Amino acid sequence: MIYTVTLNPSVDYIVELDDFQIGGLNRTKNETKFPGGKGINVSRVLKQNGVTSKAIGFNGGFTGKYIDDYLNKEEIETDFIKVKEDSRINIKLKTGQETEINAGGPKITDEDFQLLKRKIEQLTSLDILVLAGSVPGSLPETTYEDLVKTCRGNGAEFVVDAEGELLKKVLSYRPFLIKPNHHELGELFGTTITSCEEVIPFGKKLVQLGAKNVIVSLAGDGAVFINERMSFIATVPKGEVKNSVGAGDSMVAGFLARYQQTADFKEAFRYSVAAGSATAFSMGLCTKEQIKTLLSQVNLRDF
Numbered sequence: 001m002i003y004t005v006t007l008n009p010s011v012d013y014i015v016e017l018d019d020f021q022i023g024g025l026n027r028t029k030n031e032t033k034f035p036g037g038k039g040i041n042v043s044r045v046l047k048q049n050g051v052t053s054k055a056i057g058f059n060g061g062f063t064g065k066y067i068d069d070y071l072n073k074e075e076i077e078t079d080f081i082k083v084k085e086d087s088r089i090n091i092k093l094k095t096g097q098e099t100e101i102n103a104g105g106p107k108i109t110d111e112d113f114q115l116l117k118r119k120i121e122q123l124t125s126l127d128i129l130v131l132a133g134s135v136p137g138s139l140p141e142t143t144y145e146d147l148v149k150t151c152r153g154n155g156a157e158f159v160v161d162a163e164g165e166l167l168k169k170v171l172s173y174r175p176f177l178i179k180p181n182h183h184e185l186g187e188l189f190g191t192t193i194t195s196c197e198e199v200i201p202f203g204k205k206l207v208q209l210g211a212k213n214v215i216v217s218l219a220g221d222g223a224v225f226i227n228e229r230m231s232f233i234a235t236v237p238k239g240e241v242k243n244s245v246g247a248g249d250s251m252v253a254g255f256l257a258r259y260q261q262t263a264d265f266k267e268a269f270r271y272s273v274a275a276g277s278a279t280a281f282s283m284g285l286c287t288k289e290q291i292k293t294l295l296s297q298v299n300l301r302d303f
Contacts (some may be wrong), residue, residue, distance in 0.1 A: 001053070001126070001128075002043075002046060002051065003054050003055075003127060004053055004054070004056070005039050005056055005116075005129065005147070006056075006057040006133065007057050007136055008133070009035060009058075010063075010088045010089060011033055012036035013031070013032075013090065013091050013092070014031060014033065014092045015030075015094065016029045017094070020095040035067040036090055037057070038133035039055060039131075039132045041132075042132060042253045042256075043055045044071075045246075045249065045250045045257075045279075045286060046253045047074055047075065048285070048286065049253070049291070051256070051260055051261075053077075054078070054079055055076055055078045056078070056081075057080055058080060058087075058112060060084060060087055061086030061087060063089060081116050083108055084106070085107060086106060087105065088102070088105040088106070089103055104137070106138075108136055108138045109138075113139060117146065120151065121154060123154050125154070127157070128156065128157045129157070129158040130252065130256070131148070131158060131160050131170075132159075132160075133161070133162065142169075144162065144170055145169050148160070149173065151173075159179075159256070160175045160178050161179050161248060163184040164188065167188065171206065171209040172209070173210065175212065176212050176213060177212070177215065177255060177256075178215075179214075179216070179251055179255075182199060182216055185202055189205070195218070199224045203216055203224055203226040203231075206226070207227060213227045213265065217248060222235055222236055223251075223273050230302070231302065232269060232301065233301050233303055234269065234273045234298055235298065236276075236277050236298065237273075237274065237281075237294040238297070239277065241281065243279065244280060246279050246284075247280045248276065250278065254271045254272040254274065254275025255268045258270075258271035269300070270300060273298045274295045277298075278291045278293075278294055281294075
């Protein structure tokens with residue numbers, strides 16, 4: 001079973017207007033809402049690809065109930081720790097340019113965190129834990145380390161989609177997969193990366209530091225896959241980018257879904273790239289059908 005962890009999920013409220021005037025009455029043209037958070041996105045894309053997962057983390061209040069109800073309607077199982085305060089609402093205001101207003105989220109107590117750790121302690125070597133996104137300010141900076149140590153104890157594999165110190169501190173615990181983009185990779189090593197070729201030495205360094213599999217995305221300029229036995233550079237499909245939110249999460253989900261089905265790293269990477277592009281070319285998260293239409297445009301070469 002795949003378990004996705006979202007420590008600070010949200011209800012994302014998308015509001016589209018022809019024009020926006022500060023201090024005046026503004027009426028929406030279109031609006032929608034759905035559960036947000038990187039781990040939740042991974043679960044939703046996994047479901048689109050026929051792979052079962054369970055979404056865990058923290059939520060609370062009427063917004064937490066909305067998150068549970070929405071995912072359950074999509075036949076995604078949830079097991080969130082219930083906190084006292086409401087889960088946050090994030091506003092995405094679209095008026096030509098997009099403006100985001102992200103709330104801070106509820107306070108998570110040490111008791112709440114210990115409950116989550118106990119859930120993760122029940123995982124086995126047959127399970128995969130996906131840790132994605134930032135850590136709320138009410139949790140310790142060592143949160144990811146504490147959770148991956150638990151995985152090391154019970155044999156569960158784990159995936160980390162995070163940046164900076166969060167990523168650096170878990171490398172020695174041998175994550176099954178990490179997926180920084182080229183900006184995050186550059187920040188990690190104090191440099192600027194602009195091409196797939198420039199990724200290669202730093203991607204190999206991440207493997208040396210402990211990552212079992214590394215995917216580095218470069219938006220429209222391609223993607224790179226590296227592990228101890230193989231490495232590939234991928235071209236990405238061409239299309240109109242409508243949405244960058246969730247593209248990285250879709251790459252993680254696409255890789256895990258295809259690897260579970262084929263146990264083939266090369267095929268999983270190809271599918272991952274198509275999944276990320278399918279989301280980027282859509283207004284929402286990708287579907288299996290959209291991924292399949294783009295697969296033939298993903299070309300891989302060894303290096």
